[in-house]
Amino acid sequence: MRGGCWVVLSCVLLAACATPARRGPGADAPRLLTWSEQMSVREAWLEKRHGLLLDMMRRHGVGMWIVVNEEFHDDPLTQFVAPPRPYAGNRDIFVFVDAGPEGLKRVALTGYAEAALTRFFELPAEGRTTRDVLTELDSRYQPKTIALGIGGRRGVTRSLTRDGYAFLVETLGAGAEARFVSAAPLIEEYLDTRLPEEWEHYRALVALTDAVVKEAFSPAVVVPGKTTVGDVRRWLYDRLWELGVDTWFQPDLRVQRKGLVSSTSRGFLAPSTEDVVIQRGDLLHVDFGITYLGLNTDWQKMAYVPLEGEMDVPAGLKKALANTNALQDALMLRSSRPGRSSADVYEQTMAEMKEKGIEAMVYSHPLGNQGHALGAHVDFRSASRKEEPKLLREGSYIAIELNTATVVPEWDGQKVFVMQEDPAYLTGEGWKFFVPRQEAFYFLGSQVFTTRGAPIH
Template sequence: MFEDSTFTLPRTMLWSFWLAISLNFLGGTVGQLHPREPAQYRTLPSLREQALILDRWRDERVARIPELLKKYNVDAWLVILSLPISQREYAEDTIWWSIKDATEFASHRRTVLLFHTNSSSLAGSPNPLRWVDNTGQVWPELRSTLRAYNPERIAINVDRNIAFGGGLHVGEWDVLHEQLGDSWMEKIVNQPMIGIEYVANRVPGQLQYYKMLQETTWAMIEEAFSEQVIQPGVTTTEDVEWWYREKMRFLNVSTWNHPRVSVITPESFPGWAGTKDTIREGDLLHVDFGITAMGMNTDTQHMAYVLRASEGETDAPVGLKEGLRKANRMQDIALEKMQAGKTGNEVLKECLTQMDSEGITGQIYSHPIGDWGHAAGAVMGELRILPNTYYSIELYAYHFVPERNETLRFRIEEDAYWVSDKQGWQFVRGRQERFHLVNWASNLNVQALQIQ
């Protein structure tokens, strides 16, 4: 974790935005960002069309690499992404999945990629230079290329703490040292920010499809948290989880984690699992899940309330609504302070100051999202928030609910994208500002009419 006095974090936390902090602040006025119309399931292009789109995005992203190398004062990137990339089949560097062709599902043999700055002897050469080899011939060719290019600083992915800058396997490191020799290995440098920025930065064409993925995510939640799926006293939280899995299969999307559905109680905070409860009237429900398609991921948490239809209840209790408003206020605080260029420590200090002045207790543990569910990007420590990225604003607020005489965690999460220095962040689809309501009475009314 961090120390309040210095606002420092261990380096293992630098690659992702985990603000797991205690916050105290009072609620404030929030904008109406809950979409007015129900979400619709969005149909993605055919897989063949998707492959063309994905490769175009990849080419746009790779074209930025020479400038990234110059930014971090390196001449070449060896071993996946920024420098040459050296990897064996089924032992891919993490970065591989963000630079491969859409129709590649694993690297072939040993794949070596050498990214360069398009200068000197390599000007006009393919970027990256690519070797696919299982004979060892790659090494003399690589040495010959390096002699001609004569780079002074060669980045490889050997960072100890950052997944997107540390994907080179130990065996490949040994081979690299053996084949290049001391003279070249002395020029090797560790610069994980090249990989982080490459993976984190979005290209404009992605947003259109990311909005489609997010609306489909909302549509699934709206259907799952309704009387179409849930029958109080019969349906379990596990039933709803597997409904999500089957629905994803039907929609031809996948997921990066198993959906987690919970009944929220003062004791329940299952983390990476749902609860195992039969859903009943009066329950406060929660889901945490994301879908994967077109090389992108969503990550969303919403809450629902099961109306006490047998007692004529038509809306959630006021105390629950107040808890959701507090969580919305926490979202406002986080996005206001997450200005591109600030270090994570600066953001953390500003959040703590603001939230302490407003008096609400909770935690914010947001993270970058994009190519991965927990993707490249850094907010904590001395790394700076990057523009042109997506973040998942994940948090909960504590709130005492008088109607239940309980203090509950109000857990929400929405994906946001960077718009500009002037406009800052916007939610991809909006955010949850009212509960999904499970109204079993509507089904009972239909049944009664059918009997008559």
């Protein structure tokens, strides 16, 4: 959760300074939950997640799983293994033990008492130390493996601090250290398993992301010849604040223009600098995401700024978008199925693009509790097979992120990139979007932009 004492204090101070009230989403956009409502919803999800955990631990051969949260340095797992509340107990530890016939044993060792924890964890009796409890759990259940946030390739799977590790070694002893293993495979399954109860909330979050981007790419925000890339980026930040939601990365904008040589970054079309002024005839792109309810979206859409008197998007640009739609179809409908290798999906998709003569790139990644989440990536990296390709998991969420490059006659043969990114979920028939994809560029004419007929104000 975005929260904690600092944020609460900041809100109080802002209120005292008579800052205008936050502007909610438009009448047609999804209603956002209050903080207390979000806590209630997420704790219901946590109950379901804990119900799945024992089977996951046994599949991965984990006898005990320990998550260590450090004050001012939260472990990224904490809000997904414990109630999403602020934890400020210097060092708070959450322990999950395969207790055999007793089932899953859950113990929380925190510096401050928190009533919400009693719903999910056993708490030690007053006077018992963390060292006492950890030693007793290890002695009583003698887990063959103790899984920790070490040895993973991603931040959430290697998050245990050096001092946290040293504390566990000192407490449990060298014999226990010999049983320490990486929790990465368990963490990946735990975080990549989506709950049915999350689906509708996530769909609403994607719809909200869509609404905010449509508002950003509208005459209400963009005035050709005046508005800069930085102006739009700052508007997006302020809109997030008005809605009371967060983001997990800085919004990026790209401007393509007839006669303007596009720069690249790491092989991709590079973001434009904040001083670039948006002009008529420009093709705009935004990369944007929202964090809410412990879930994240990732969203890329494009808009065309018409020339004076121009009533439609040039045919060459329409063809460029159609090529990207064709790439989406190849990846989502014909290549992807549960249980297929992500590398095989990528290769089949690219083979179809080669056959159709479309210059394409695919770099799709999992979504969920992180924006760049754990699970099967469908991209050129997975196809390298430097690591064992992962199998697509039914129900997983993904960002269908990709682009095509198309020569546009109206731009004197200049190559134009159409980049798209949409959250989707995997079914037995392939990936499906949460909301409809973009099949026409947003057109920044003189009309007041609306979403499903309702102005966003």
